[in-house]
Amino acid sequence: MNRKNRLIAMCVAASLSYAGALQSAQAALIGTEQVAAAQGVVSADAQAAQQRAHVLSFLDRADVAAGLAERGVSVDAARARVNSLTDAEVAQLAHTIDTAPAGADSILGVLVFIFVLLLVTDILGLTKVFPFTRSVR
Structure with a gap:
């Protein structure tokens, strides 16, 4: 039995010495913004700002400005109207612009x-x- 105890003690000692050589893991909290940025998720405010900028850039086109002038609407009045729209209305308008044939x-x-x-x-x-x-x- 002495030999058996000695073998067990050597195995335990080798295991403990190996476990001491392992690196310890570091954990920290990650904010929601960091996770969203890493996955490419855009916040609702940023997405609404992008869609509003898309609609306003559409008003910069010469053919759109000519069409508005033909109907008696100035580009500045159209810009003011786009800026007064809600985020949902701007999203719908941007979707309509993108999908219109x-x-x-x-x-x-x-x-x-x-x-x-x-x-x-x-x-x-x-x-x-x-x-x-x-x-x-």
Whole structure:
């Protein structure tokens, strides 16, 4: 048994000496702002300011200024109105500006719709516009 106790004591001593060589961990509190900045999260105030700046930069465009002048609205009056909007209204307006289709998109869509409509009516035998179609009648 003496040999067994000696082996156990040596294992415990080796374990304790190894545990003493390990680094201790340091822990500190991290603020919410630091975590949000690290993950790229923007606060609501900063996001509202970015959207307001986006809408105001949209008013700087020459075609927008010309359109406002054509309707009798000055750019300064439009800027004052944008500055008086709530954050939710500015967010909705910025979303509308970003997702509004360009004028050419709607014309192209209408032309494709008319082409498909005439093609279907040609195939059904109601019209004869395209010479490359055969009527089902």
